[in-house]
Amino acid sequence: MNSPLRPADLAREHGISTQAVRNYEREGFLPPASRTPSGYRVYTSIHAAALRAFLGLVTAYGHATAGGIMHAVHDDDVERALTLVDRGHLRLLRDRETLNAVRTAIGHLTTEADPRPAGTDWSIGELAHRLDVTAATIRAWERAGILVPARNPATGYRVFQAADIRDAELTHLLRRGGYPLEHIATVVDQVRTAGGTESLAAALETWQEKLTARGVAMLDAAALLSEYLRERRPRPVR
Structure with missing residues (x-):
């Protein structure tokens, strides 16, 4: 589930540059990536889900609100994130x-x-x-x-x-x-x-x-955000 991914793997899915992926991480829209001993970023399915959620939220709510939602999620403040979503629907x-x-x-x-x-x-x-x-x-x-x-x-x-x-x-x-x-x-x-x-x-x-179109984009973004929140939940130890 959390097999390593390169920045190029995330970028290719959305047709964006690897620099954009790194920028989104630096700005807090993605969780921090781990690093290899040589300093290369290592992403996982969690980062892929975060990127899908963020870009979906941008389409639905705009860049500023999308960023605010992702920052709230990464602060473990889901209530604040959902409040921003609610304001967008309002x-x-x-x-x-x-x-x-x-x-x-x-x-x-x-x-x-x-x-x-x-x-x-x-x-x-x-x-x-x-x-x-x-x-x-x-x-x-x-x-x-x-x-x-x-x-x-x-x-x-x-x-x-x-x-x-x-x-x-x-x-x-x-x-x-x-x-x-x-x-x-x-x-x-x-x-x-x-x-x-x-x-x-x-x-x-x-x-x-x-x-x-905006309403449909909000529905799509909600599904992507929900998937990302599920990815972030700690998995039970078997």
Whole structure:
């Protein structure tokens, strides 16, 4: 079970360099290797299982979280490792909720008629009246980074343009759905990055595919981590 393995044996399985294997060991992602009298590293099936687990975790959770999980395991703090795993699943759940919130909100926005004449800017009071909220609420959304209105150079007053009004309407919908401002800021940023609700609607399928792929990667990583934890258990003396 623990027959000696060379760095090249571990590297070949994953298509990485032997230097990468040595780096992962140095950074604590693999347990320390024993050495031959001449100084060569000697790995075993435990190291092979650790490398599989680490690379699987990188795919599922990213390099930083994967490293944190492996460090916790090597500190014999399985609870801390599992907490990091749980947080990753929670982030995925929140991303799924964000996706569903965007779908719902975009559906509302794209079916509602736009009452504004093309190219018309709105004041904070006009926008607040449109949404039936207070101007203080609009300013709170701005402080949260959700709205980024320009300023009239002559008066210094806020000027809300078409994209700002779209973002405010989206924010209003999500607030009515009970979403916190931090969550809404993420959604609105997705809209801005996509270039508007139409572009975002077209990108939702790709977003869904990425979330599904991440979820499957988490399942794969969990199996590899479980196998590594089993490898680390002391074996009964026969």
